[in-house]
Each structure stands twice: as structure tokens, then as C-alpha cells.
Amino acid sequence: MYSVKWDRKTRGIKLIKSGDGEIPPIVRPVFYEELDILGFGRFWDYPKVDEPLLWNVGRYYYYNGEKVAKVSGGGFYEAPKLELFKKDLALESVDIDGMIIENEEIMDSVVHTTLDFISSVYENYMNKVDMVVVAFSGGKDSTVLLDLVQRILAPDEYIVVFNDTTMELPPTYEFIEKEIKHRYPNLNLFVAKYEKPAIEMWKKIGIPSRVHRWCCTVYKTVPTIKLIREIVGKEYPQVLIYDGVRGDESQKRAKLSRVSKGKHLQQINVHPIIEWNSAMVYLYTFIRDLPLNKLYRFGVARVGCAVCPFESQWKETILWSKFRDEVKPYLDLIEEYAKNRKCKSNEIKDFINAGAWKKRIGGRVLGVKDKVNIIENKNKNVVINIDNPNENWFEWVKTLGKVVVGNPSGFIEIKGAQYPFKWQRNTDGLKITFLSEINRDVLLYIKNVSYKTAYCVKCGTCEIECPSSAISIDSGKIRIDELKCTNCHRCLMFVDRGCVVADSFKISMVVKSMGSLTRYKTFGMRKEWLEEFFLDPEKWWSENSLGSVQKESMKLWLTDAEIVKVKDNKRVLSEVGCLLMSIGVHDLFTWAVIWTNLSKNSPLIGWYIQKLPWGRIYTRNELMEALGDEYRARTKRNAITELIQLLDNTPLGAELKIGIPIKKGKTTTAIEKKGLSAEDTSRIQPLAILYTLYRYAERVNRYHFTVSELYEESAPEGPYKLFGIQKSTLEAVLRGLEERYGKDWINVELVADLDNINLNPKRKSLDILKLYRGVWND
Incomplete structure (x- = not known):
């Protein structure tokens, strides 16, 4: 990748072969229209010409290599703030011809x-695919791509596909009609x-x-796949797609090879x-004198939806x-959403x-109720009630296997059962x-069939997800072709609840831990206590080295850590406990799991991870003050003692950096809630991080979420809340997890603005x- 420096002779930019560029390569030209919008005309003189006048990098503006202004803030209802570093400037336009000459050698290469x-x-794929497609958005990258391709391929050797989401802005439509079609008259x-227009589906x-990024799937992927299938005349065509993806848009894109496999169709992305x-x-x-979407002249960095x-x-x-006028209908719906959230005018x-x-997460304030009620009885029977279903349950259930329906009974046959x-x-x-017990996987499929039945709006997503084209819409109703359906369940598992609408409307519940803040009898769990317990969990209850109060405390810690469970009115080793016992107390993975479990079940630990920011030292008095006036002084003092003892006497404190003890003599006077650095995180087994993610998913009842939400104040747990892992470090761990364990465990999308x-x-x-213990059997 070439670097970029300022070219002061032309007031432009210049590519250089070394990595010693002065500016990030994300630099973009700035035109007079953008300056007018920002209000720079009050301070600077500049000509209203076609050529750019200066350059932008992030929020900063540069003229002839010098930083002259910064813009911050802004929004639909808020004007951005200008900070001028140079006043009374008289701008001259960039010398485009001179800049082209300066970059000619590198650009030619x-x-x-x-x-x-x-x-x-x-040449490699022309005889292996049914069609060659150039993806076109109306943006700068796809315009450059199109120009490059048409220099090599004849017009009848490829087609160009523009995806109209109905949310495009007028300059994009104008750009295609007046510029692209005029410049390339033989374009297919x-x-x-x-x-349906996007505003209609926003309402639905x-x-x-x-x-909830359903709009990309419904308005981009679905119509594009359907169009290609229609043009080729095959249900599952092989397609070669040239796109304008660039590596500097995101770290994930930077790792893409120049040729990769696509998700849908038999698709090869180039x-x-x-x-x-x-x-x-x-x-x-500039070299090719290509047309430029007018949105860039207004200052838009990326062309997209309204x-x-x-x-x-x-x-x-x-x-x-x-x-x-274009954005107002959508803002009206957002304002209605805000009112439902009890926002004042x-x-x-x-x-x-x-x-x-x-x-937005889920449908709590969308004014909808959950249409599916699933009751799992103690006798293992499952009862499903669907209110006002949009589709036929008996049609969707065909995706599971053989279905025989009588009145009023029937059965589903799945893999012989x-x-x-x-x-x-x-x-x-x-x-x-x-009428009989249903195993975990099958029950999940049945639940998702029920959600699809309740909420289906025929958006088309399931059609394009189906690898055998077994799903269709006939006379406004879903049809499953049992001869084509392979019961792969892809249509049931591509999103939470198997349906983008059901996922969007889901009411996510986070149940807070209840109980006494100070419940551990003024003692914290100790590493040696757990080691003794694991030596003989059955015998420990009658023979151990602890005093009676210490034993009672340890019993509660073991319960909240989910190491033991109550069965037949007595505590026994849980499956979690069995696995941790085999892993051992000297493995930090064990303690990461214990801390994660405590965060949900222990009010004290829940308070600690939610209320105390990372990167600070807290004295005992400050910890007590942070508990507020809700508790008596003695209660607070006991709670902090329990917390400090836990951190002081287990690897949680000094090794996992959750609360490093600071001592005066032998007494712990404060703790440092430091958190794991990138180097520290590398010492922790990545599966410990994956464990926290699955616990988060189970807690919020969603298996699709974002990195960003894990860093929000409202997040109940997660790698940051639990261990203080910074975002960039977490993203690196996530990529490693996907690469090592595969998308069947975790699939991350860290592309551009996606996380x-x-x-x-x-x-x-x-x-x-x-999986960590090596006893996983799918």
C-alpha cells in the first residue's frame, strides 16, 4: 500500500512508495459546496469552481498541507461547530493537471x-460461471471499478447491477441517469x-x-439474488462478481484476498x-475525468441510504x-419510537x-406484543400458543422433516425420531x-418454526437463504417444496428466532440478581478452599478444614459460582463444577468462569462490575461510599470485606487484574480495578472470552449482538464489564476465535462500521x- 504526502506545488496530494507518508490515506477532496454548508464563507474567500479547494482527514481540514480548521458535533438537528486555526484565508483550487503529473508514474503502475x-x-472463470456481474452503488469506489472493468471486458461480457434500496438520495439517481448512462451508453x-418501499417495511x-440490520438483507441481498437468478434462469447460478471493496475501510476487509467466496449463490467475489x-x-x-456523485461535493464520505x-x-x-424532504418520513418514525420510550417533547x-x-435492541417500545408463548412443562411436554399467526405452521414445519398431519393430531419425523x-x-x-420429550436442538428448530409462523411478512430473506430453492411465495403464501428441501435448517438458524421480524420484535429480558448484598458471612472464597473442595466434593461437606461460618460462606460462593447445585434438598456437584474440577484451580480459565458466573448470581459481584469504572484505585472507604446510603454502615463494611478477601485470596485479584490488592503491611487498604491489557489478555485462554459471550447471549436471550453494545453502560456483563478488555483487543480475540474454532461457534463481522x-x-x-476440557462431542 502506498503512502500519501502533501504536494505543496499543486496544493494537492502525492503518492510515495515508502511508508513515511504525512497523512492517512483516507484523505478526501473538499469542494466549495461543503464549505458553504459548514459556513466557512463567513471567514474565508474561495472560488466556486469544479476543482477541490482543500482536503479533509477525519474532522480536520488542510490547505496546502497545513491544518486550517476542525469541525466537531453535528447531526440532524444540530449544526456542527467550527474551530478555525487560520482565519481570513483566500483559497485557490487544487492544480488538478499538475497533481496528475506528479502521480502519473505510480498510478500508471x-x-x-x-x-x-x-x-x-x-479468463480463469469465464467458462466456469453463468454470469459476470459488476456491483455498482453510485459511489466513488464502484465508479472507479466500473471504469476499470469496462476497459478490459466488452459490454456483452458482463452486466452491471445497481441496488436501489428506495432510500437512495436524489444525487445518486441523477448520477446514474445523467452521468453513468451517458458515459457508458452500451452498458447492460x-x-x-x-x-415495497423501505418506509413501509420500517413500519412493519x-x-x-x-x-437489527434487517434493512441490508431485505433491501440489498434479497432483490440482488432474485434478480440474478431471474436473469440467468437458474435457481442456483454460478456468478463471478467484481466489487469495489477496499482494504483500508476496515481491518477485516484488509485481510480479504483479492478473490473470495460469497455467502449466497455459487458466488465468487473479486x-x-x-x-x-x-x-x-x-x-x-481525476486522471480519467470520471463523473463524481454530487454527494461527495457536499462532504459525504460514503454514499448510502438516506x-x-x-x-x-x-x-x-x-x-x-x-x-x-427525503429524510423527514424516516425521522418521523424515529420520533414516534422516541415517544414510545417516554422521551419528552x-x-x-x-x-x-x-x-x-x-x-435499539428488541421490540419492547415498538408497541408490539410477543405472539408466541412457549411452555416447557416439568413432564417434558412442550405447549406452543401462537396468536394471530401470519403464516401456516404446518407449512413451515416441513423444513424440519417428514410431517404427517391429521385432525387433531400428527407427528414430525426428524432423523428417524x-x-x-x-x-x-x-x-x-x-x-x-x-406429547413426548424433545431434545434441545429439535426444540430450538420447533420454536423458530413457530416464530416464523407468527411474524412472517414474506420479506424474501428465507428464500435466498435456502441453498436448494425450496422456499417460495405463491399467491401471497409461503410454500415449502418437500422434494427440494434437504432439511438443512439454514432458513431457521440464520438469525435469532429464525426470522428477521421476530428478532426485531423480541422483548429482551435481563433479570437482575436478587438477594442480600452481604451474604458470605464476611468471608471471601479462597483458592485453597476450592482446591480442598475439589479433592473430594462429596466428603468435603462432612470433613473439611474450615470453621462452621467459613463453611457456610464457601457453600454460598460455590452455589453462586454454579459449581454446586441443589438437588433433592442437598447441594451436589454440578456439571459446571465437574468440568472445573477436572481443569483445576491452577488454571486461570477456571477463575474466569467462576467470575463470569458470579457476575450474574452474586449481588455483590454484580454491583462491582456494573458500578465501578475500570482504571481506578479504590480505598475501602471509597468502596463503602460507592455502595450509597441504601445500606447500613455495618452491612457495607461486611460486603467490602467479602469482596476484598475474594480478590486477595484468589487469582481474580492480582492475576486477572479485576482488583489488584494494595497493601499496607499485611492489610489490604485498597484495590486497583485495572483490567486486562492486550498483553494480559494474550495470557488468558481465548475460550474464556468465548464463554463470557455465550453467557451474555443466554442472559439477554440473543445470539446476535454487537461489540459496541458490550461496551455500553447498560450491558449486564461481557468481556469488558467482567475483565476490562479494550475494544481493539477484544476484536483481535474474536477474529482469532473464529479462525481457530470456526463459524459454527462464532462468526464475526468487523467490516467498516459493522461490529x-x-x-x-x-x-x-x-x-x-x-470444548476447553477436550470432551466436546457434537
């Missing part, structure tokens, strides 16, 4: 290498477009968020400009200033500007009662312990 790559890939341009599914930086894209645009949960505040400023704009709507049920319709819904974590709902946190 880069371009010819890229053209050769495009040609070689085509197709538009992939969902049949709920406003999108960084957690990334010709993966190694190009933003500076190179703009230089190529309103998006991943938008920056700066882009929202531009949208409100230039495209108020004078708080709604602040709510939107702060991006609080972008963090039969699951009989009774069913009953009433005016408001359907009741299904299973999604996808866990397997069929797995449990207990399975992580088995």
Missing part, C-alpha cells in the same frame, strides 16, 4: 497491475429493487439499528481495488441541510442527535402440544467448558 488482474480473473445496467419490522487507498481512488477519478444507523453525525448534518431531538435510536403432537385452532390462533458477533444458538456456555 497501479492501474496496469489492476487491469491485468481483472483480465486474468475473467440492471436495477435490483425490493417490491421496526426501525433498523446497529443490532476485489480488484482491495489494495487501493482512498487517495488512489480520487486520483484515478437514513442509516451507521451514519456519522456529519453526514446527518448534510442530509438535514440538503435533503430534508423537548428531549426528542437530543435523543435523535445522540444516536440513541441506533442502539418421531415427535407426536396434538393441535387445536381457535379464532385467535393455534395451539400445538407435543457484529454471531453465536450459534444451538451451543450453550457449558459447551465451551467441554
